[in-house]
Amino acid sequence: MSSYYGPSHTKNVTFYSSCHRHYGVTMQQISTPQHKFEFNLEALRGLAALIVVIRHVLLMSPVLMTGYEISGAWKYVPPGHLSVLVFFMLSGYVIGLTNKTPINSWKSCKDYLKRRFIRLYPIYLLSILLTLGISFSLLGKVYSLPTIIQHLTFSQVTLGKVMNENNPLWSLNYEVIYYLLFILISRFSIKPIVAIFFATAVATLTAVMPQWFDPMLASYSYGLIFWLSGFWLAQLYTTNTFNPITRFSQLISFIFLFLSFEQMNYMQRMFQKLRLDVSPKQVDNFHQQIVDFSDLSYLLFCLAGIMLFTDKKFKIYNGLKYVIYTMPLVYLAVRIGKGDLLILIESKGVGFVALFYIISLFFLLKATAFNNLCQKAIEFIIPLGSISYGIYVVHYPIIFMIGSVSIFSHSFTDFTIRIIIYLVLTLLLGFFLEKKVQPLFRSLKGG
Helix, strand or coil: CCCCCCCCHHHHHHHHHHHHHHHCCCHHHHHCHHHCCCHHHHHHHHHHHHHHHHHHHHHCHHHHCCCCCCCHHHCCCCCHHHHHHHHHHHHHHHHHHHCCCCCCCHHHHHHHHHHHHHHHHHHHHHHHHHHHHHHHHCCCCCCCHHHHHHHHCCCCCCCCCCCHHHHHHHHHHHHHHHHHHHHHHHHCCCCHHHHHHHHHHHHHHHHHCCCCCCCHHHHHHHHHHHHHHHHHHHHCCCCCCCCCCCCHHHHHHHHHHHHHHHHHCHHHHHHHCCCCCCCHHHCCCHHHHCCCHHHHHHHHHHHHHHHHHHCCCCCHHHHHHHHHHHHHHHHHHHHHHHCCHHHHHHHHCHHHHHHHHHHHHHHHHCCCCCHHHHHHHHHHHHHHHCCHHHHHHHHHHHHHHHHCCCCCCCCHHHHHHHHHHHHHHHHHHHHHHHHHHHHHHHHHCCC
């Protein structure tokens, strides 16, 4: 667990008591290195899930309310793709943290697969049933048996296309592949750095010689680099759990940087100029190349974020922080030089990302002045982490469900009401799946 100490012991006790109420973690477990529970990492996970939810409802505004579309200066697009890359790294980190013993026997392999199955499949299955129900009953759309089987076996990207009414399920296909690859990594004690090198080699060869390799391998490999980087961080030395001061202002600063970074990451444009991204024409569907070479420009950002939220601040952290906070400045400087910054603010919502970046710099420079306020903000976000998987797999079909209702469909006020209903339904259903359904299956399966 990362250090969660505020400026006073009383506030620390209050914070841990709050965490105990949310998660049932005891003070002894919190203070014991063998029982790390990284609460602020839960805040990052919850934030990433919420960003994906909000991104999709804004991009899918014409579906949420027929014919309505956000445009102009109000067209802010949250960093959903970056959030998924953060999820990949978080996943590798958690797997590395919770699987210290090598998987070197059939029993250990079976136990590992059982834990993964119980964690993923019950909620995932219900999300598929919800998607099929909404597709058929509200939209009159019937999916073929092969498509349904592909989704039931997590092969919806490898063998076919993802159901349009639950597009985010593409990432579960990637996740499951990484979980299976981890068995080999653990069985043969492959060092994370070696695995990262191998994944990079496969991705590079696939990108430069698509006629010899399936281009889909490149996308899986680039995503695997993020996953393995999280696994690598989990293997490294953890700093002292009880650091006297946690700078919550830096966490809030990073959150606002998160909200602006995807659109202002000028490094991605430099990577794209190398022309190593896989062309959509080389694959059967978009999700087979959704993670690309230029996405590696987000690797430093994700590494810095995991280090910050887990208190694993190695010597390279300050360098990473300098790079990620500088990139938006480069983007703004280039846009000002081209004279199109005002145009982008008026037509693409760049004003929002610029504002978020300025706020991130404010909290970065005021690292202690607002520490108490920022601590309360982090505490508020933490519970989202515990329902993040549930809201991720169900939020998309809910957009289509609400969009099929004809009432409240004429004005901006009606659209606002629909968004509120959408967020409430998504959070309630995510809570139900994670807090009611998941524990039930865990108890039935002896998990």
